[in-house]
Amino acid sequence: MKARLAASAALALGLALGASGCSMITYQATTEKYDASDGVSVNIGDLDLRNILVVSDDGEDGTLVMTVVNRGERDATLGVQFGEGGGDVVEVDVEAGQTLVLGSKDEDEVVLEGIDAEVGGVLPMFFQYADAEGVEKLVPVLDSRLSEYSHLAP
Template sequence: MASPQHRRPALAPRRPGLRRAASVGLAAAAVLGLGACSATNPITTTMNYDASDGVGAEVGNIRAGNLILLTESEGAAGTVIGWVSNHGTDRATVALALDGTPLGSPIPLAAGETVLLGPDRERTVDVDAAPGAPGTLVEMTVAADAAGTTTIDIPVLDGAFSEYADLVPTGTD
C-alpha cells in the first residue's frame, strides 16, 4: 500500500451541464459579435453605387451609371460608355450632353428598360471633340423628359486600362 505522500489526488467531479452552458454562451457571444458587423458596415449590395470607374446620376425614376468618356486626347474623337435605366412605370426619354453640347438624339426608354451605352453595346454615343484630356473630369448633363435635369462630372479615360483599349476611338477610325 502506498504511503499517504504518494497518493494520487482525487479528480474533480465532471459537470457536463456547466461546460455545455459555457459553450452555448460563448457561441451566442460570437454570433452577436459577428452579426454586429452589418450594423456598423452597411451591406454594399443593398446600396446604389458604381462598381466600375464611371460615375452615376439619378433624375426621378431615371438612373444612369458607370458613365465614362473614352478618348485618346483632348479635342480628339471620343465615345461615352455606361448605361441608362428607367425604373418608373411610364415611358421616358433621356438626353445626354457634354459641357453643354448635346450627344446625339434622346434615348427612349420603356418602363423598366435599361440601355447599355458604348461602341459594342445597344446605343453608341459618339463625341466629335472631347472637351477634356484623359485623367480629367468633364461636365455631363443627364436630362429626363418628365423628371428634370442633373449635372455630374464624369472621368475622361484613354486606353491605358486594357478593358477600355479596344473601345477608344482612334484617329484611324
C-alpha cells in the first residue's frame, strides 16, 4: 500500500515537472520589449515617442514620422537634432496630456532638410525634452514605396 502511494506521488511529481519544467530553463521571448512596427521608440521624461522613422526618396530631405504622447501636466517642446556631429535642430510642441501624430493628415509635415542619409539605412537622431536626459537613437530611413508612406516623401 505504501509502495503504491509512493509510486503515485513520484509519478504525479514527474508529470508536473515534465509539463512545466521547460519554462524554467527555456528563454522566454515574450518577456522582451520590442518595437512592433518599422520605426523605433524612446521615452524621455513625460514624453513617449513611438514609431520614429524618416521617409525620404533621395536621402537628402526626409519627412519625420512619429507619435509623441505627452503624459505630463505641462505643454512640452521636444527638440530633435539630426545628422552626424549634431546637425540641425527641429522643435515639436505637444500640449499637456495630448498625443501628436507627425505624418498624419491632421498635422503639418516636419521636413528634415539635408539629412544626407542612405535610404534603407539609419539616421542618428538626438531627442531632448526640458531638463530630462536626452537620448540618441538610430532612426530608420525608408522610402515611399510602401503604400502607408507613399504620401510622406518630401
